[in-house]
Amino acid sequence: MLEDVSRRIGRNAILLAFTNEEGELSLKKELAKLGWSYCQGKVGAMELQKIVAAIETSAKRQGIVNHDVYREMHALYHAILEAVHGITRGQVELGGLLRTAGLRFSIVRGKPYEKEAEGEWIAVALYGTIGAPVRGFEHEAIGLGINHI
Amino acid sequence: MLEDVSRRIGRNAILLAFTNEEGELSLKKELAKLGWSYCQGKVGAMELQKIVAAIETSAKRQGIVNHDVYREMHALYHAILEAVHGITRGQVELGGLLRTAGLRFSIVRGKPYEKEAEGEWIAVALYGTIGAPVRGFEHEAIGLGINHI
Amino acid sequence: MLEDVSRRIGRNAILLAFTNEEGELSLKKELAKLGWSYCQGKVGAMELQKIVAAIETSAKRQGIVNHDVYREMHALYHAILEAVHGITRGQVELGGLLRTAGLRFSIVRGKPYEKEAEGEWIAVALYGTIGAPVRGFEHEAIGLGINHI
Amino acid sequence: MLEDVSRRIGRNAILLAFTNEEGELSLKKELAKLGWSYCQGKVGAMELQKIVAAIETSAKRQGIVNHDVYREMHALYHAILEAVHGITRGQVELGGLLRTAGLRFSIVRGKPYEKEAEGEWIAVALYGTIGAPVRGFEHEAIGLGINHI
Amino acid sequence: MLEDVSRRIGRNAILLAFTNEEGELSLKKELAKLGWSYCQGKVGAMELQKIVAAIETSAKRQGIVNHDVYREMHALYHAILEAVHGITRGQVELGGLLRTAGLRFSIVRGKPYEKEAEGEWIAVALYGTIGAPVRGFEHEAIGLGINHI
Amino acid sequence: MLEDVSRRIGRNAILLAFTNEEGELSLKKELAKLGWSYCQGKVGAMELQKIVAAIETSAKRQGIVNHDVYREMHALYHAILEAVHGITRGQVELGGLLRTAGLRFSIVRGKPYEKEAEGEWIAVALYGTIGAPVRGFEHEAIGLGINHI
Ligand SMILES: [Mg+2]
Ligand SMILES: [Mg+2]
Ligand SMILES: [Mg+2]
Ligand SMILES: [Mg+2]
Ligand SMILES: [Mg+2]
Ligand SMILES: [Mg+2]
Numbered sequence: 061m062l063e064d065v066s067r068r069i070g071r072n073a074i075l076l077a078f079t080n081e082e083g084e085l086s087l088k089k090e091l092a093k094l095g096w097s098y099c100q101g102k103v104g105a106m107e108l109q110k111i112v113a114a115i116e117t118s119a120k121r122q123g124i125v126n127h128d129v130y131r132e133m134h135a136l137y138h139a140i141l142e143a144v145h146g147i148t149r150g151q152v153e154l155g156g157l158l159r160t161a162g163l164r165f166s167i168v169r170g171k172p173y174e175k176e177a178e179g180e181w182i183a184v185a186l187y188g189t190i191g192a193p194v195r196g197f198e199h200e201a202i203g204l205g206i207n208h209i
Numbered sequence: 210m211l212e213d214v215s216r217r218i219g220r221n222a223i224l225l226a227f228t229n230e231e232g233e234l235s236l237k238k239e240l241a242k243l244g245w246s247y248c249q250g251k252v253g254a255m256e257l258q259k260i261v262a263a264i265e266t267s268a269k270r271q272g273i274v275n276h277d278v279y280r281e282m283h284a285l286y287h288a289i290l291e292a293v294h295g296i297t298r299g300q301v302e303l304g305g306l307l308r309t310a311g312l313r314f315s316i317v318r319g320k321p322y323e324k325e326a327e328g329e330w331i332a333v334a335l336y337g338t339i340g341a342p343v344r345g346f347e348h349e350a351i352g353l354g355i356n357h358i
Numbered sequence: 359m360l361e362d363v364s365r366r367i368g369r370n371a372i373l374l375a376f377t378n379e380e381g382e383l384s385l386k387k388e389l390a391k392l393g394w395s396y397c398q399g400k401v402g403a404m405e406l407q408k409i410v411a412a413i414e415t416s417a418k419r420q421g422i423v424n425h426d427v428y429r430e431m432h433a434l435y436h437a438i439l440e441a442v443h444g445i446t447r448g449q450v451e452l453g454g455l456l457r458t459a460g461l462r463f464s465i466v467r468g469k470p471y472e473k474e475a476e477g478e479w480i481a482v483a484l485y486g487t488i489g490a491p492v493r494g495f496e497h498e499a500i501g502l503g504i505n506h507i
Numbered sequence: 508m509l510e511d512v513s514r515r516i517g518r519n520a521i522l523l524a525f526t527n528e529e530g531e532l533s534l535k536k537e538l539a540k541l542g543w544s545y546c547q548g549k550v551g552a553m554e555l556q557k558i559v560a561a562i563e564t565s566a567k568r569q570g571i572v573n574h575d576v577y578r579e580m581h582a583l584y585h586a587i588l589e590a591v592h593g594i595t596r597g598q599v600e601l602g603g604l605l606r607t608a609g610l611r612f613s614i615v616r617g618k619p620y621e622k623e624a625e626g627e628w629i630a631v632a633l634y635g636t637i638g639a640p641v642r643g644f645e646h647e648a649i650g651l652g653i654n655h656i
Numbered sequence: 657m658l659e660d661v662s663r664r665i666g667r668n669a670i671l672l673a674f675t676n677e678e679g680e681l682s683l684k685k686e687l688a689k690l691g692w693s694y695c696q697g698k699v700g701a702m703e704l705q706k707i708v709a710a711i712e713t714s715a716k717r718q719g720i721v722n723h724d725v726y727r728e729m730h731a732l733y734h735a736i737l738e739a740v741h742g743i744t745r746g747q748v749e750l751g752g753l754l755r756t757a758g759l760r761f762s763i764v765r766g767k768p769y770e771k772e773a774e775g776e777w778i779a780v781a782l783y784g785t786i787g788a789p790v791r792g793f794e795h796e797a798i799g800l801g802i803n804h805i
Numbered sequence: 806m807l808e809d810v811s812r813r814i815g816r817n818a819i820l821l822a823f824t825n826e827e828g829e830l831s832l833k834k835e836l837a838k839l840g841w842s843y844c845q846g847k848v849g850a851m852e853l854q855k856i857v858a859a860i861e862t863s864a865k866r867q868g869i870v871n872h873d874v875y876r877e878m879h880a881l882y883h884a885i886l887e888a889v890h891g892i893t894r895g896q897v898e899l900g901g902l903l904r905t906a907g908l909r910f911s912i913v914r915g916k917p918y919e920k921e922a923e924g925e926w927i928a929v930a931l932y933g934t935i936g937a938p939v940r941g942f943e944h945e946a947i948g949l950g951i952n953h954i
Contacts, residue, residue, distance in 0.1 A: 070349030071227060071336070078220060109754040116754075129922045130793040131953045137788065138883070141753065146295030146352055150597045151450040152747040157439065158407040158414075173345075177874045181348070187220070192435065196322075197428040199330070200219030203295055204351040208876045208953075258605040265605075278475045279644040280506045286639065287436070290604065299746045299886075300897045301598045306886065307854040307861075326427045341882065346875040357429045357506075368647030369525060369634070376518060444593030444650055448895045449748045455737065456705040456712075471643075479646070485518070490733065494620075495726040497628070498517030500651040501593055556903040563903075576773045577942040578804045584937065585734070588902065599896045624725045655727045655804075666945030667823060667932070674816060742891030742948055769941075777944070783816070792918075795926070796815030799891055800947040 066090050069172040070204050073185035076100055076166035077202075096170030097124050104162040106155030106193065108144060111163065115140050115184060119167050125182075125209070132209060136167075139184040139205035146203025147186050154190075161201065163188035169209065182209040215239050218321040219353050222334035225249055225315035226351075245319030246273050253311040255304030255342065257293060260312065264289050264333060268316050274331075274358070281358060285316075288333040288354035295352025296335050303339075310350065312337035318358065331358040364388050367470040368502050371483035374398055374464035375500075394468030395422050402460040404453030404491065406442060409461065413438050413482060417465050423480075423507070430507060434465075437482040437503035444501025445484050452488075459499065461486035467507065480507045513537050516619040517651050520632035523547055523613035524649075543617030544571050551609040553602030553640065555591060558610065562587050562631060566614050572629075572656070579656055583614075586631040586652035593650025594633050601637075608648065610635035616656065629656040662686050665768040666800050669781035672696055672762035673798075692766030693720050700758040702751030702789065704740060707759065711736050711780060715763050721778070721805070728805060732763075735780040735801035742799025743782050750786075757797065759784035765805065778805045811835050814917040815949050818930035821845055821911035822947075841915030842869050849907040851900030851938065853889060860885050860910050860929060869912050870927075870954070877954060881912075884929040884950035891948025892931050899935075906946070908933035914954065927954045 065071070072091065075084055076098060091098055099122035103114035116136065120127040125136050144152060147161060154161055168183045184205045191198025214220070221240065224233055225247060240247055248271035252263035265285065269276040274285050293301060296310060303310055317332045333354045340347025363369070370389065373382055374396060389396055397420035401412035414434065418425040423434050442450060445459060452459055466481045482503045489496025512518070519538065522531055523545060538545055546569035550561035563583065567574040572583050591599060594608060601608055615630045631652045638645025661667070668687065671680055672694060687694055695718035699710035712732065716723040721732050740748060743757060750757055764779045780801045787794025810816070817836065820829055821843060836843055844867035848859035861881065865872040870881050889897060892906060899906055913928045929950045936943025 068349060070351065074223065074351060108752055112754040126922075129920075130787075130918065131923050131926075133788060133790075133793055134795070134953050137755075141747070142298040144753075145298040149291040149294040149354065151439070152749060152753070153450060156406055156451070156454070156752070157442075158410040159435075172348075173875065175874075177871075178876050181876075183349075185351075191428075192431060194431075197431055199321075199355040199432070200217060200332075200353065201355075202219065202223060202334075202351060202353040204349065205298065206348045206350075208879050257603055261605040275475075278473075279471065279638075280476050280479075282639060282641075282644055283506050283646070286606075290598070293604075301600060302603070302897060305603070305853055305901070306889075306897070307857040308882075322428065324427075326424075327429050330429075340875075341878060343878075346878055348879070357432050366647060368649065372521065372649060440596040443596040447589040447592040447652065449737070451748060454704055454752070455740075455748070456708040457733075470646075481647075483649075489726075490729060492729075495729055497619075497653040497730070498515060498630075498651065499653075500517065500521060500632075500649060502647065502649040503596065504646040504648075555901055559903040573773075576771075577769065577936075578774050578777075580937060580939075580942055581804050581944070584904075588896070591902075599898060600901070603901070620726065622725075624722075625727050628727075655730050664945060666947065670819065670947060738894040741894040745887040745890040745950065768944075779945075781947075795917075795951040796813060796928075796949065797951075798815065798819060798930075798947060798949040800945065801894065802944040802946075 067094070067172045069168050069170055069181055069183040070206055073166045073168040073183035074187065074202065074204060076168065077164050077185040077187040091168065094170060096168060098166060098168040099124055100164070100166045102164050106160045108152065108154055111161065112140055115165050115167065124167050124169050135182055135207045135209035139182050139207040142205030143184045143186045143203035147190060147201045158192070159190055160193045161188060161190045180209050182207055216243070216321045218317050218319055218330055218332040219355055222315045222317040222332035223336065223351070223353060225317065226313050226334040226336040240317065243319055245317060247315060247317040248273055249313070249315045251313050255309045257301065257303055260310065261289055264314050264316065273316050273318050284331055284356045284358035288331050288356040291354030292333045292335045292352035296339060296350045307341070308339055309342045310337060310339045329358050331356055365392070365470045367466050367468055367479055367481040368504055371464050371466040371481035372485065372500070372502060374466065375462050375483040375485040389466065392468055394466060396464060396466040397422055398462070398464045400462050404458045406450065406452055409442070409459065410438055413463050413465065422465050422467050433480055433505045433507035437480050437505040440503030441482045441484045441501035445488060445499045456490070457488055458491045459486060459488045478507050480505055514541070514619045516615050516617055516628055516630040517653055520613050520615040520630035521634065521649065521651060523615065524611050524632040524634040538615065538617070541617060543615060545613060545615040546571055547611070547613045549611050553607040555599065555601055558608065559587055562612050562614065571614050571616050582629055582654045582656035586629050586654040589652030590631045590633045590650035594637060594648045605639070606637055607640045608635060608637045627656050629654055663690070663768045665764050665766055665777055665779040666802055669762045669764040669779035670783065670798065670800060672764065673760050673781040673783040687764065687766070690766055692764060694762060694764040695720055696760070696762045698760050702756045704748065704750055707740070707757065708736055711761050711763065720763050720765050731778055731803045731805035735778050735803040738801030739780045739782045739799035743786060743797045754788070755786055756789045757784060757786045776805050778803055812839070812917045814913050814915055814926055814928040815951055818911050818913040818928035819932065819947070819949060821913065822909050822930040822932040836913065836915070839915055841913060843911060843913040844869055845909070845911045847909050851905045853897065853899055856889070856906065856908065857885055860912065864912050869914050880927055880952045880954035884927050884952040887950030888929045888931045888948035892935060892946045903937070904935055905938045906933060906935045925954050927952055
């Protein structure tokens with residue numbers, strides 16, 4: 061584990077997913093100082109493809125990834141998929157198993173390793189609730205995916 | 210999602226997994242005030258059964274679960290398994306795929322719902338790194354499992 | 359394994375799934391004598407969510423679970439999911455893989471353990487056929503999920 | 508589903524797995540009358556390979572399959588794997604997740620379909636308990652795998 | 657591994673999936689000489705059921721399998737499913753995870769083993785690209801499923 | 806799919822996995838002309854970690870990846886895991902399910918896309934047999950994993 065907590069890209073992404081545009085201001089300042097980019101968003105759906113799409117769209121619009129370069133979209137896609145595993149915990153499926161998710165997400169892009177050669181990495185964090193399509197019949201879930209980019 | 214952030218059992222578990230005995234003191238005070246129980250620990254292994262065992266042992270020793278009652282151990286076990294999915298993201302395996310994990314964990318037991326009938330729930334959070342058995346060749350991972358108990 | 363065969367909740371659930379309202383009368387008497395509740399039903403679908411919904415609806419209507427309490431619905435949901443694994447055997451999917459299932463199901467709720475502290479458990483059993491959407495091009499499948507409630 | 512209940516190979520296999528050499532005598536007579544072969548056994552293990560091996564050995568020794576013909580062993584192997592999914596319900600693993608299983612198994616080989624061209628099929632049924640390596644801390648599980656042979 | 661390369665049914669199927677009706681003519685001659693049957697096709701879809709259906713339809717129309725016999729369709733179906741795993745690599749899903757596949761496929765039916773008793777086997781090979789629903793944002797994927805028939 | 810067949814990195818990797826040091830000489834010349842690197846190897850094992858290790862070791866020794874840079878090892882590792890899915894087709898396990906694999910593998914690193922910004926990618930191909938630990942009781946299997954590096 062990195063000694064330098066401020067460069068823990070996954071932890072940072074999760075803290076951002078716990079909050080919204082107004083929260084974690086000191087963390088955001090730190091990320092800005094490091095020259096890292098990040099964005100936050102929110103999505104509720106019974107279809108995983110809508111969740112994937114919402115995260116990809118946010119990452120493109122906020123300029124976290126270059127949407128003209130497949131290499132970048134490929135890195136992001138696999139990070140999203142890995143994060144989804146933490147949310148679904150066994151069956152990568154929502155509505156098909158009669159459940160729905162309401163999630164906040166964040167994406168962080170930066171250089172978490174000290175060695176320059178390790179370059180940039182991307183972290184996708186998801187946090188929210190999963191459960192029956194009945195108000196309040198849900199519990200929390202979290203997911204984190206990390207990839208080199 | 211619960212309006213009352215302090216009762217978000219999963220979020221609380223994750224914040225505890227981010228820290229150690231000395232950290233998150235105000236959160237711990239809040240949990241104590243709510244009458245919830247929790248514990249924290251640390252485990253590094255290439256075998257998932259060691260991780261499961263470390264969490265179960267900690268939960269028993271710290272009195273989070275009653276180890277004489279299978280019902281409680283069953284609730285804990287499935288919460289652990291669900292948390293492991295977030296760490297392994299697809300293949301529930303470590304050493305068998307030549308990878309190792311170094312994790313902090315936490316367990317929180319309490320009443321996250323307003324309705325008394327919803328009773329007690331248990332959350333297991335895992336946070337740390339996963340990667341090759343080579344120092345520094347690893348990235349972060351997180352997992353959360355929640356169950357009624 | 360419980361010595362007392364009559365309290366084997368999973369075995370009971372499967373025997374009920376093998377039959378209909380008219381069958382297994384002596385078993386039903388025994389369950390009644392134990393004070394356990396149970397119900398039976400039938401569902402055919404290419405969508406797993408319809409199977410999940412049919413079982414949940416039956417459990418609510420027959421009063422096996424209290425549909426106002428998420429805790430009870432959560433216990434039932436995970437028991438259903440576990441039962442579905444036995445039916446799908448690897449890919450938790452039906453129509454998306456061009457196959458369909460015709461199933462009888464049963465739900466049993468009772469106290470299978472001798473110790474009072476073990477409380478109530480729920481068993482969901484599924485039995486029927488799975489196969490191509492072509493009459494007769496199918497073979498049998500079974501599934502059982504058990505959870506504390 | 509076959510109208511003729513006596514030829515439901517999966518149901519027959521499960522009923523055999525519920526019992527031992529002394530049980531289900533009328534079913535066994537019926538199977539003998541149909542010219543079907545079957546065997547029963549028992550295995551407890553924390554390693555899935557021991558369970559697979561016990562079933563394969565029993566099938567070979569009792570002459571249910573011809574152990575000189577890979578084709579037959581291949582059919583049996585995949586039927587075993589499918590049955591194991593019902594037991595493990597999501598993670599095809601026992602000891603690696605700190606759990607153990609005590610199972611009765613049965614294998615039935617016969618012609619469940621009316622059309623002669625459908626030939627022989629094989630069913631593997633597993634029934635028993637799965638749980639922590641602690642006496643009594645376990646619940647029931649069932650699995651069924653069916654294959655053409 | 658078979659010494660006789662020409663009878664490697666999986667390798668043959670993959671080489672056919674790499675090409676179209678005009679390619680691999682010497683391989684096709686060899687297959688004809690062995691008395692094996694085969695077919696080739698092409699399918700692009702975001703739904704796995706369309707891919708399964710395209711392969712099944714092709715196998716029936718080209719007479720590789722007898723569509724009146726469930727036994728043959730069962731053997732083919734499981735070979736297709738196994739091949740799909742190589743394409744999807746972890747989550748047996750396409751559109752539900754916002755990805756699409758463009759595939760060539762081939763089916764080969766023959767006797768790959770020297771012993772007569774091993775009889776006929778079927779191989780399904782898939783080769784093409786998988787990726788985002790954006791032109792060029794995709795990479796190659798391959799899958800092979802083999803079954804006794 | 807790339808029009809230019811010679812730059813199909815996955816297809817190239819598979820053709821190399823079909824052969825040994827003496828085979829596919831014209832393909833190897835083409836790869837050399839493109840400035841791509843590749844290596845080939847062979848591994849038989851009942852433990853997936855041995856297969857992962859053999860591929861990683863070969864890639865490091867032959868200079869396909871820089872073993873001092875985690876980023877490169879991470880890209881390789883995930884490509885290996887994806888290739889393994891094609892071999893195991895559902896359960897990422899060998900000996901634990903009483904089966905063994907004898908594989909040839911290849912690794913190719915190059916620039917499969919026309920746009921310079923897409924940079925380097927890595928392909929891992931596996932081809933061989935999987936089956937019971939009994940000589941000849943096995944069938945072919947293939948796997949391909951592709952990642953940006
Ligand atoms: Mg990784
Ligand atoms: Mg749950
Ligand atoms: Mg359980
Ligand atoms: Mg089948
Ligand atoms: Mg096989
Ligand atoms: Mg990819």
